[in-house]
Amino acid sequence: MAELVLDRSVPGTPGTDATPVIELVGARKTYRTGSLEFEALRGVDLAIGTGEYVAIMGPSGSGKSTLMNIVGCLDVLTHGEYRLAGEDVGELDEEELADVRNRRLGFVFQQFHLLPSLPAWRNVELPLVYGRVPAAERRERAVAALERVGLGGKLDNRPGELSGGQQQRVAVARALVGEPALILADEPTGNLDSRSTEDVLALLDELHAQGRTIVLITHELEVAEHARRIVFVRDGLLQSDEVNPR
């Protein structure tokens, strides 16, 4: 079961896949506060194929967070199109968006966002709970995901009993468990010391090597360099989009 669920042994071929995981066409996002209008995205075209490992970089206020919210289906575009794994998510209502997030996306946040009252495996199974997976299968998959991130011995520990690096690995396991098309990591190392940072980045590298599609949002070049493709955002536009030579 664990093998079947967690190992995608067919690595994606960047850029050549028929249906990209992410396809943004003329993406615009305008925020309105009273009479003030702020255009956070001013026409972004971006395609990310299966198996790619892309870092999105940019200074604060560049629109990078907005891009992440759009890509993560946490917000919708004002203009333009967004297709996630071939599915047009522009027209979806809140409930349908929730379903898309549940099936297609795995999030890793800067603040880990684990529920402190639940043991590690309960945290990991959460996406499956909303995906209506039967309880026995949930537990099995949560355990497999925790083993995958090297925390097979910490199943019943609560987040408070784990180090920052371990907590973030629990969060990665949670992002993995639902077999998403895309893992979206928003500053995953922002709250970690350098050792844990290496730890988590190594884990993401491994996942990429197994064929996972990963989008990493960061403002640190060192972190972004783990990705194979780096996209720079500035003033709501893509400034550059290049392959990382490593």
Add this chain to the structure above:
Amino acid sequence: MTWSETLRTGWAAVRGHKLRSMLTVLGILIGIAAVILTVGLGLGTQKDVSQQISALGSNLLIVTPGSSTDSDGVRGGFGTAATLTRSDAEALASSVNAPDIGAVAPEKESSLSVEANDTNWTTTVVGTTVDWLDVRSRSVASGEFFSEEDDAAGATVAVIGATTATELFGTTNVVGQQVTIADTPFTIVGVLATAGASTDADLDDTVVIPLTTAADTVSGGLDRSSVSTIYVQAASADQLSAAYQEANQLLLNLHDITDADSADFTIASQDSLVSTATSVYRTLTVLLTGIAGLSLLVGGIGVMNIMLVSVTERTREIGLRKALGAPPWAIRRQFLVEAAVLGLAGGVLGAALGIVAALVLPGLLDTSIVVSGAAVGGSVAIALAIGLVFGVYPATRAARLAPIDALRSE
């Protein structure tokens, strides 16, 4: 998310803040216990009253002097206490005049001091006829009731209630003893069997003497022929309303009254007495339950308050759950269930407190409290409903939070 998942999450959230949850539950608990107790007290009092009235006998019409107020608010004849007489009672007892009337017992009642040896005791002295035993559903425990001959001769014999016997002699074994009523010595010929517990009027604190004796020896004067009450027993339960018609017509004729509205007597059935007496208590019960209900409302506001705190506190959790794919209805349900758990806990604990109080309080306060299953079930259901109703707003607020804002909140 399945119901059991949601319940588990709700329960965990309630347990996660024990003190806070307990205080919120307390608000509901007090309201529910108050409702159960006030309803129970009202029902208990109604039960006591109807027991007292049914203890008078069965299938009874109670004829009293005076008349009821007419529709214009004019009262006729009340206080002219001499309107009913022994001959009225005898006429009512006639099977020719009133075939539907089984037996009749006139009562001439006065509160008098009864003396025995060095003791005296003020009690209700009832002058009546031999049919009294049947009509009032009483029996004699020892000795015997006085006879028709005793009544005709105005014999100074008395039948005594158990309470009176005990107060005067310290025992109920008093047949053959002497008591003095209004300076006349009486011989005790029998002791009444106890009528059972009736809380207000002690039916066992009485002395029963022949009506003739009461008229001639005890009261005398102008008042001698009058009686204070005539108990009319219908031949059967089905004949009660026919007996009422007959008694009414007969007494109107005897008293030469043509207009029924100006009758100088009142006939009441036990049922009408019960409904008159209990209607007062019913109104009071409704009023008190309303007040207790207000405290439930306050408890409900407490639930809403704590749920709003809970939503604010867990904004990030809500954001996370939404990011992981929780649709708005699942979030709403999660918080509704949490509020319902608070309400239900208050309901169940409040019902338990109410039941315990209903068992303990009657011993301390000398009142009956009737806890009905409907009142308990109803209040637990109301508590649950309060949790749900006051949980709707906080839960909807939680469900409407935008996931990005919720995730970023500190």
